[in-house]
Amino acid sequence: MTPLLKQLRLSGILDSLEARNREAIDRKLAFTEFLSLLIHDEVARRDQKKLALRMRRANFRNQKTLDGFDFNRLPGLNRAAVHDLATCRFIDEQVAVLIAGPCGTGKSHLAQALGHAAARQGYDVLFITQTQLMASLRAAQAMGTYERRLQYLSKVSLLIIDDFGLKPLRPPEDEDFHDLIAERYERTATILTSNLHFDEWGAAFASNKMIGAATLDRLRHGAYKIVLDGESYRSLPPAAEKSKPPAAKPQRAARNE
Template sequence: MHPIPELTPLLKQLRLSGILDSLEARNREAIDRKLAFTEFLSLLIHDEVARRDNKKLSLRLRRANFRSQKTLEGFDFDRLPGLNRAAVHDLATCRFIDEKVAVLIAGPCGTGKSHLAQALGHAAARLGHDVLFATQTQLLASLRQAAAVGTYDRRFQYLARLPLLIIDDFGLKPLRSPDDEDFHDLIAERYERVATVLTSNLDFPEWGEAFPGNKMIGAATLDRLRHGAYKIILDGESYRDPDAAKTLKTKLAKETKITQS
């Protein structure tokens, strides 16, 4: 009698139904390779662990709210010859998360700041860290919405405890009361407890301009962010430069023509 139909309800009861996905194939492999029972069992267990890890990773990536699948493998370093690749790859080990410090990324529009920030987030998720990616506007809007329905404390604590919070477009819009106070309180709560990544179009000396209504709060916030932080400056042509796009299209057209000839 074939044992798999009999095993199916038992594996489901034990919450091991994922084993069914590879059981037939592993059974044939065990027969063909004349594997011992313990070797066969080891293959099944490794399959189940891998399946659960992939399921957890998919959930972390979904919760992270990334705009797209921006990874370090897809980052175009050639457009940024002044960028230290080794330093970026070192950051992708996510040692900064264990150090509980910030990564501050500055540069003009279109140089890849959001891509790099999300790539670090992807690396963190693959290593098992919970991540959230949000623009400054989205982040503060979520706190205002939570306050409106009486769940501000719960939302604040969730954001304060996340192992990695990525805040995109810092300073794109000036922080005014009460947003500047909320932002300061969040950064202060995360300081030396968890890691934060910020991107900004502003040069580092200009970051204080994000707090036009309260310079003192701005100074206190930035002092915490800068302490022990890693700083990255992206200086190169914009990915979204219309002229660059035209050049790329022309190049692709030429390559296609050569391929076809």
Template sequence: MNPAPELGPQLKQLRLSGILDSLDARNREAIQGKLAYTDFLALLISDEVARREQKKFSSRLRRAQFRTTKTLDQFDFERLPNLNRSLVHDLATGRYLQEKAPVLIVGPCGTGKSHLAQALGHCAVRQGVDVIFTTCASLTQSLNAARATGGYERKLATLARVPLLIIDDFGLKPLRSPADEDLHDLIAERYEQAATIVTSNLDFPEWDQAFPNNRLLASATLDRLRHNAYCMVLDGASYRAPRTAAGSVKPTPAKAAK
């Protein structure tokens, strides 16, 4: 007798309806393998746990709002021979998350800063950590929009609490008021309370240029970001360089006119 029709409503009441997806297959497996009742039950519970973990993972991945699926396995370390691979793999373990330490990644355009930041974010998601990925411009715009609707404090508190916040393209555009103050407030709230990853095209000594109107605010913000931070410099050729067709001849520069 098929037990599924009677078990269905009860499993749904107990919020275990996912067991129905594997019940028939596990039932046949138990009969063929002459499994003990406890072993059969263990298989069903294991399936349910795996299903719930996958659901949680998918939910965290969706909330993270990554641009693309960039993982560490896809990162081309060969293009960056000077990059400290040991540090990257150590960060992938998530130790900096427990330390609530910043991770700062700088380098020219196209060297893989966003890829590396998102890859570390994916590692965190797989470890059960909530992550938010955003550009610096989108972050400050969202805070300013929340201010306009009276929800600034709530938005700031939400961003301050997320265990890992990834801020991409810091310094790409100069921070004008109130964006510079909003970023400072957020970094101050997260300081030693949660981990933050920041990527930038600016070299570390140039970061204060992102605050053209308030050097004091720049100093206060960057001092918190740099404290106990893990720093990486990605120095190599851009992977966005145009491809040359096989067998084609590269154009030679034109001679200057006499």
């Protein structure tokens, strides 16, 4: 049986075959019911394998989900709006989600959590910082694979660009970034996070304000905007705690000579 299952690419059935056979005997299941259980197991196994592959390709930094997001630190954040975004309706709408806020307020966590939700719903996702994105395009240019790289970045269902505007986009980076956003406009969904306030995003395009305006116009069209306004979770402990003297080391008992 094993060679035949492998030939049909159904060898995963072997993982649950014995357990399902015992279950079928104990419950006196009909053959069709037994077969249905095996088929459902195989479908679940394949779905899990596809999810694991999407997660690897997504390049997430860590396993950040909405369950681990501390909404209590951000009382002004609309939880209902965030959970609505987690349905991934915005991906079908082919619009952007723009997340702004000071350092350490959870922008990357929230972006990755939405990415995780998308991957679980069958969407291909890529998480990448602005710096990594531009470096990958420069490398592709040097190797003669720029067009192929741009097409991949243009077509991925959800592209998450972290730390937008952390470094200014200078020629030819500003043109590359514009071309990517233009290709994705009204075709796919994009999430951007930034430490800059929305009104300051134009400053990311240091040398060409016209390209910046055209790029941001496409990003803002129909976009969902989220502002995370709160204290950084990376805040240092109070000075009083930091200045506590170290505990005295226990003295060794004197030895009799």
